[in-house]
Amino acid sequence: METEADVLEELLNIETEIEDVQDQIKLLLERQEKLHERQSELKFLLEAYKASGTGNSANENASRSSSLEDWSGSFEWDSQADDVRLNIFGIPSYRQNQKEIINAIMSGRDVLVIMAAGGGKSLCYQLPAILRDGVALVISPLLSLIQDQVMGLTALGIPAFMLTSTTSKENEKFIYKALEKGEGELKILYVTPEKISKSKRFMSKLEKCHNAGRLSLISIDEAHCCSQWGHDFRPDYKSLSILKTQFSNVPVVALTATATQKVQYDVMEMLRIPKCVKFVSTVNRPNLFYTVRSKSSVGKVVVDEIAEFIQESYSNSESGIVYCFSRKECEQVAAELRERGIAADYYHADMDVNAREKVHTWWSKNKLQVIVGTVAFGMGINKPDVRFVIHHSLSKSMETYYQESGRAGRDGLPSECVLFYRPADVPRQSSMVFYENSGLQNLYDIVRYCQSKRQCRRNAFFRHFAEPLQDCNGMCDNCAFLSEVMEVDVSRHAKVMVSLLQDTQEKDQRLTMLQLVDKMKNKKELGSDIKKEEMEQLVIQLILDFVFKEEYQHTAYATNAYVTIGPLANQVLQGKKIVKLEISSKQKNKGDSMKSAKHSLAFSGLELKLDELREKLSSGHGGIFPHSVLSSQQMSMISSQKPSSAQELEKIIGKLKTEKYGSKILDEIKKYTSSELPDNGMLNEEEGSRNRASKRLKTKKGIVVIESSDEEL
Numbered sequence: 001m002e003t004e005a006d007v008l009e010e011l012l013n014i015e016t017e018i019e020d021v022q023d024q025i026k027l028l029l030e031r032q033e034k035l036h037e038r039q040s041e042l043k044f045l046l047e048a049y050k051a052s053g054t055g056n057s058a059n060e061n062a063s064r065s066s067s068l069e070d071w072s073g074s075f076e077w078d079s080q081a082d083d084v085r086l087n088i089f090g091i092p093s094y095r096q097n098q099k100e101i102i103n104a105i106m107s108g109r110d111v112l113v114i115m116a117a118g119g120g121k122s123l124c125y126q127l128p129a130i131l132r133d134g135v136a137l138v139i140s141p142l143l144s145l146i147q148d149q150v151m152g153l154t155a156l157g158i159p160a161f162m163l164t165s166t167t168s169k170e171n172e173k174f175i176y177k178a179l180e181k182g183e184g185e186l187k188i189l190y191v192t193p194e195k196i197s198k199s200k201r202f203m204s205k206l207e208k209c210h211n212a213g214r215l216s217l218i219s220i221d222e223a224h225c226c227s228q229w230g231h232d233f234r235p236d237y238k239s240l241s242i243l244k245t246q247f248s249n250v251p252v253v254a255l256t257a258t259a260t261q262k263v264q265y266d267v268m269e270m271l272r273i274p275k276c277v278k279f280v281s282t283v284n285r286p287n288l289f290y291t292v293r294s295k296s297s298v299g300k301v302v303v304d305e306i307a308e309f310i311q312e313s314y315s316n317s318e319s320g321i322v323y324c325f326s327r328k329e330c331e332q333v334a335a336e337l338r339e340r341g342i343a344a345d346y347y348h349a350d351m352d353v354n355a356r357e358k359v360h361t362w363w364s365k366n367k368l369q370v371i372v373g374t375v376a377f378g379m380g381i382n383k384p385d386v387r388f389v390i391h392h393s394l395s396k397s398m399e400t401y402y403q404e405s406g407r408a409g410r411d412g413l414p415s416e417c418v419l420f421y422r423p424a425d426v427p428r429q430s431s432m433v434f435y436e437n438s439g440l441q442n443l444y445d446i447v448r449y450c451q452s453k454r455q456c457r458r459n460a461f462f463r464h465f466a467e468p469l470q471d472c473n474g475m476c477d478n479c480a481f482l483s484e485v486m487e488v489d490v491s492r493h494a495k496v497m498v499s500l501l502q503d504t505q506e507k508d509q510r511l512t513m514l515q516l517v518d519k520m521k522n523k524k525e526l527g528s529d530i531k532k533e534e535m536e537q538l539v540i541q542l543i544l545d546f547v548f549k550e551e552y553q554h555t556a557y558a559t560n561a562y563v564t565i566g567p568l569a570n571q572v573l574q575g576k577k578i579v580k581l582e583i584s585s586k587q588k589n590k591g592d593s594m595k596s597a598k599h600s601l602a603f604s605g606l607e608l609k610l611d612e613l614r615e616k617l618s619s620g621h622g623g624i625f626p627h628s629v630l631s632s633q634q635m636s637m638i639s640s641q642k643p644s645s646a647q648e649l650e651k652i653i654g655k656l657k658t659e660k661y662g663s664k665i666l667d668e669i670k671k672y673t674s675s676e677l678p679d680n681g682m683l684n685e686e687e688g689s690r691n692r693a694s695k696r697l698k699t700k701k702g703i704v705v706i707e708s709s710d711e712e713l
């Protein structure tokens with residue numbers, strides 16, 4: 001006979017099972033949504049393959065243009081464009097897609113450019129701005145970006161101005177006159193989007209300029225700011241739709257470093273350029289070496305490791321960035337790096353604008369080696385020769401990590417991106433992002449990237465941005481050290497962990513990740529075959545696998561993250577789910593990964609001399625940035641070709657720079673070559689490059705040759 005108690009028990013069991021099933025349904029629905037998203041991305045890719053008619057070569061398709069028109073052919077402006085490229089910009093050849101984009105703009109078409117950070121988007125609109133008659137309007141979101149650009153263009157002798165809150169009355173008058181009456185020399189005018197949305201006066205002058213046929217093109221930089229789906233939405237970008245409405249015959253060029261399909265459509269719609277020619281270059285940055293290093297739980301040890309890395313690999317003050325989680329952490333890490341002899345300072349949103357600008361400028365002028373920043377140190381960074389970006393803590397998504405790490409190596413030279421990861425940083429981040437739309441999903445994507453010791457880091461980016469896979473060329477830690485990883489079956493540990501958590505929950509108690517790991521240590525039956533760090537890694541693995549989930553509770557001071565039972569916990573208990581953990585058999589940390597990536601990172605003796613010279617010249621030319629005088633690439637070309645006449649030098653840096661700095665550069669080359677040892681061409685020891693020569697020898701072993709040149713960027 002069934003008693004009331006029996007019925008009650010069965011009812012309770014059924015209710016628990018229903019909850020369990022509901023959790024699983026939710027999970028499956030989420031999975032279905034992700035699959036749908038991926039399905040549409042793949043369909044798009046397939047279309048792109050078909051449209052380009054190039055079969056299935058990933059590399060060919062890494063660069064896609066949505067139009068069938070051929071923009072790489074000959075055009076009437078070719079020779080003039082080549083002349084401006086070399087003799088004004090000092091750029092010896094085009095990079096991937098630049099020529100085609102320039103041709104499309106010159107033909108009067110609207111254009112959407114998706115090109116990785118440092119790919120060379122600026123040239124794509126600056127060169128047509130010079131070739132076309134009239135004034136080009138450039139909209140850029142940040143004052144600091146605008147200032148850098150105007151300063152760089154002015155140094156090249158290009159009449160570029162900005163109209164912002166910092167513009168003098170005199171310059172404002174000049175600009176308005178130039179717009180209204182075509183008086184004075186003005187080729188490129190930079191404004192922030194607020195100028196378009198808020199200044200009627202400006203808009204009326206712009207209309208006059210357009211009516212007189214003098215508005216040559218409109219360029220919208222960092223165009224992802226238009227979209228709410230982008231990572232940096234700016235409401236003022238919305239008002240830019242007026243530009244195409246008012247000036248329908250003027251070509252609009254929208255440029256951004258990353259944009260998912262959704263963002264691309266949004267940008268096209270927002271800017272009213274549905275028929276634009278779209279140029280999508282690969283997200284691949286072949287010159288970046290990606291590494292994830294395991295992070296100690298002791299703060300001082302982490303800073304020691306960062307300092308050691310910088311001092312070992314970048315002892316000549318090559319620039320870098322260290323990203324931290326919080327403002328307090330930034331200040332602390334900067335101070336500790338300074339204590340260890342590294343010229344570092346911090347940058348975050350709590351500082352006043354002047355202090356921030358000062359730190360940024362010092363760093364841009366190589367007077368400070370490292371900026372320790374929060375995410376606030378973001379879009380305005382224009383420095384091309386950042387050699388390393390270190391993440392002291394986890395980023396909140398793959399997209400932000402791609403952006404932040406992508407600030408390294410914008411000049412195309414080998415650079416490193418190192419992320420210090422420890423599982424305990426996950427709840428720290430998740431308690432900040434869990435309330436954001438897809439916040440946890442995005443975070444778990446980057447956590448998967450960090451936890452993996454096998455998957456190519458680069459491939460993770462290709463997958464994320466729905467791009468065909470390309471070769472990594474050994475340019476990530478996992479590709480370089482694959483053989484040192486074992487997969488260990490930890491199902492037994494997972495089972496114990498699940499039951500432990502279930503018991504705790506039944507007692508109405510909660511556990512954080514670290515508390516759970518602590519309790520696991522007391523489980524005698526497991527012995528000590530997996531270490532504490534691996535146990536932490538396992539908890540995160542189980543969260544990623546839906547065996548556990550995170551839950552949050554607000555206190556007066558913080559939001560705490562707890563680990564609770566997830567929808568697939570029963571599968572582990574019933575032995576239906578095998579849990580595996582990737583464990584390194586050897587510490588691959590101690591910088592060996594970096595060494596394999598080193599590829600002539602160090603300047604040679606002559607480059608070092610040129611570096612000193614550009615430093616001097618830049619302060620003598622109104623304090624422009626050293627890289628505006630000579631880029632790292634130009635220094636390297638000069639040092640290998642050693643031109644001995646102005647004509648030879650011109651072929652590398654163009655006429656304008658040769659006229660300005662040529663005699664000093666040639667003097668430096670002459671001085672240097674006459675001090676070289678006559679017999680074997682080895683460096684004079686005294687010239688010996690502050691350790692660089694010996695460092696070169698040390699790092700020459702195991703060089704990974706990056707086959708890409710500029711063309712592949």
Ligand SMILES: Nc1ncnc2c1ncn2[C@@H]1O[C@H](COP(=O)(O)OP(=O)(O)OP(=O)(O)O)[C@@H](O)[C@H]1O
Binds near residue numbers: 091411
């Ligand atoms: N064809 C080229 N050859 C050599 N260097 C180039 C070429 N085109 C651009 N550069 C250099 O590359 C660096 C990056 O260019 P640019 O600032 O235009 O990048 P970007 O695509 O706008 O990147 P971001 O998204 O970070 O703003 C600059 O120093 C620029 O002078």
Ligand SMILES: [Mg+2]
Binds near residue numbers: 121122221
């Ligand atoms: Mg740019």
